Amino acid sequence: MTIEKLELFEVFIRSKRGLDHKHVGSLHAEDHEQALEYARDVYTRRSEGVSIWVIRSEDICASQEDDSESFFDPSDDKPYRHATYYPLPKEIDNM
Numbered sequence: 001m002t003i004e005k006l007e008l009f010e011v012f013i014r015s016k017r018g019l020d021h022k023h024v025g026s027l028h029a030e031d032h033e034q035a036l037e038y039a040r041d042v043y044t045r046r047s048e049g050v051s052i053w054v055i056r057s058e059d060i061c062a063s064q065e066d067d068s069e070s071f072f073d074p075s076d077d078k079p080y081r082h083a084t085y086y087p088l089p090k091e092i093d094n095m
Contacts, residue, residue, distance in 0.1 A: 006029055006030060007028065007030070007031075008026055008027075008028055008058070009026065009027055009055060009056055010023060010057050011023070011024050011026065011039040011043055011052065012024065012054075013051070014051040014052075015048060015050070017050055021053050025043065026057065027039060027042060032054055035054040039054050040052060
């Protein structure tokens with residue numbers, strides 16, 4: 001099979017229990033199962049991970065840096081999102 005017929009997958013590895021998965025690279029494969037096997041062989045040869053995710057690249061939807069100002073609208077007009085908005089009970093001296 002030629003590379004043009006293979007799908008591009010993004011690979012994420014979790015190095016230890018309790019940590020986040022981190023993007024480690026991309027690879028071409030026929031399907032998710034093959035991508036998972038390839039990711040294991042390529043990215044965990046020295047026991048670097050405890051968990052692998054593979055995601056078809058075309059299925060990823062991401063915001064663009066150029067749109068960050070409008071996309072991540074400041075929450076200044078929503079004071080209830082800040083802890084300082086809520087008064088502390090008298091029984092609590094300090095937080």
